[in-house]
Amino acid sequence: MAGEPTAESIALLEKLVAALKRRGIMTEEDIQARVASADRASPETGARMVARAWTDPAYRELLLRDGTAAAEAMGVRMAGAPPLGVLEDKPDLHHLVVCTLCSCYPRAVLGYPPHWYKSAAYRARAVREPRAVLAEFGTALPPGVKVRVVDSTADYRWMVLPMRPAGTEGWTEDRLATLVTRDHLVGVSLPALQGATQAA
């Protein structure tokens, strides 16, 4: 759930940090460096990976074969993170990512997960009634499109490679990247040109 921590939790964190510093396990600089690094991670990274895959067949092949290597090829530090898998949407197949057991999320390429991704409602319902959940995000898939829901785990993280929207022929990679948002990379909505419908 979202919300502010209690005073007790804040005090507990500071006591833990103080003890870890006393024992030489970490410094304040270590902590601040990680905060800065996590702040830099954002869905723009995932968006750039998608845009490159839309324009570069060799990169697309790498992305689908080894998401971790494809992220590293974009300069993302993946050391210590679980492997990244990428799910390819097709005209008759849409992917939706959830973590039913907790909140596993490819933070290195998408940044901090949104609260709704971690909510009990999303975790419970994405696998039971994905089309109803998609509708709550304003996404209506044509009836012929199958939905494949994929569960992220502590050992494997997933991201969606959506289909390139029609009408973007000749666009540069940078311009294409501006079309792609976090929600597209999780699969709760679809990239589209401004003014076009989500289901187009």
Next chain:
Amino acid sequence: MTEVPLKHDLGGSPRFRCTPVEPDDDAPPNDFDKRVDAVRSVLRDKKLFTVDEMRLNIERLHETEYFGLTYYEKWLRSVVAVMVAKGVVSWEDLA
């Protein structure tokens, strides 16, 4: 006997069947959240804390805490439990 799913095993759970997903809930993490995440990340790289240890010690929380604490408060409880269990810090440090 019907098997009762563990509290964290929410996939398909009817308990939240009628709870809407609130897509507008997009608040960025606060300073506490970021600090917990940063401490976890340093401990992971120092080989003192694995993702499985984190998960297990969140799943072990009492249901009241599991559904009552904020997301990163649960992470903190898990980090503390593992650091105490490994003798990295003591309860006296945290008292």
